[in-house]
Amino acid sequence: MMPWLPQVGRVMLLMCLATVVRAAEQPPAARNVYSGQGLVLHAQTRTPDQMVAFYTGRGFPAAMLEPISHVCFLTVSMRHTRQDVVWLEPSRWRLLDAEGNSLNRLGRDFWNRVWETMQAPAAHRATFGWTQLPESRDLQPGEPVGGNITLVPPTGAFTLEAHFATGPDKKGPEIVGRIEGLICHAQSTDKTRESEP
C-alpha cells in the first residue's frame, strides 16, 4: 500500500491519522458554558425563527410576534451546588460586544411597556413573562433556574459576563462567569406570519 511513500512517511501518516481519530472520539469541548466555584451556567442564543415558532405555538398574535422577531434571545440556565445562597440578578450582568462595549439588555420593564402599548392579552403576557429569567432570585443550594434574557442584536459575537453575589446578605465572595463567542442570528425573514390574524 502506498509504495510511493517511504516507510518513515507511512509511520508519520498513521500517527497523524491516529491523532485525528482520537480527537474525533473525544467529547466536544463544552461550549457556551461557564463552570466554576460551585456554579454551572449555560447560555444559548436562539434564532428569531425559533422564538417566533415557540410563541406562535402558544397562540401569540402577530402583533406580539413582531417585536419578538427583532431581538436577540439568550436562553440561560443555571444550577449551583454551593452551600450558600447565590443571587441571580441579570441587571448586574454585562453583555459586551467584541470591542468591549456594553450591549443593552431589554428587561421586563421594556417588555411590559411594549405589551401595554399594544394591549396584549393577559394570558400571553403571562406566558412571555414566565419564559424570561427572573429579575432577582435568591437561588438556594441545588435550585435550578432557567429562562430567556433579551437584548438588542449586536452585529458580531458578544460575551456574557454574569456577576453573582453570594450569601443571604449578598456579602459573600462574588462569582463572575464569562461565556464568550455568543452570536445572535439574523433577523427573521419569515413572512408567513404577516398574514396571520
Place this chain on the structure above:
Amino acid sequence: MCVFTATAAEVPPGLMARDGAPAPALRLSNMEGKVTDLRDLRGQWVMVHFWATWCGPCRKEMPTLQSLVKLLPTQRLRILLVNTAETDDEVFAFLGLVAPDLDTLMDRDGKVTEQWQPRGLPSSFLIDPDGRQRYLALGGRDWATQPYPAFLRQITQPPAVNGPGRAP
C-alpha cells in the same frame, strides 16, 4: 383548629420551609367548568402545583405527580394542579398523553399564578390544614421516589387519637 405536625419532619432536598403565611386566594375552574376553592379544602393538606405545557421540567414532573396520587390518598394530600395561562386545547392534548388521570385548574389569564409568586415553573406549594404555606418545592422532581413520599406521609399524618386507657 388543626395541629401542624410537620415541625419534626426532615425536609428533603429541593424543598424549602416557608414561614406559615396564609396561602393566597385560589378559586379556579377546571376545563369542564367545575370550580375549586382552596378555602373549601381547610382541614387537609393541599399541594398547589403551578405548571405549563411548554415548560420542560413540568413535562418531566407531571407523570410523577400522577404516580404520587396513587401513593397517597386524596384525604391525606389533595393535589391541585394549576395550569398557567394556556388554553383548553393545549392542556387537554398534553394531559391526555402524559398524565391522563390528572385534572387541572385553569388560570386562564395567569393572574392567580402571579398572586402566588412561584419562583418559576414548575412550583409546588404545600399548604397545611389551616391554609398556611409550609413548604415550597424548588423546581421539578420525581415525587414518587423517596424521600418525597415518606416526607409527605409524615407531614400529612393525622394527629394520633388516644383511646381509653392509653397514656395521654
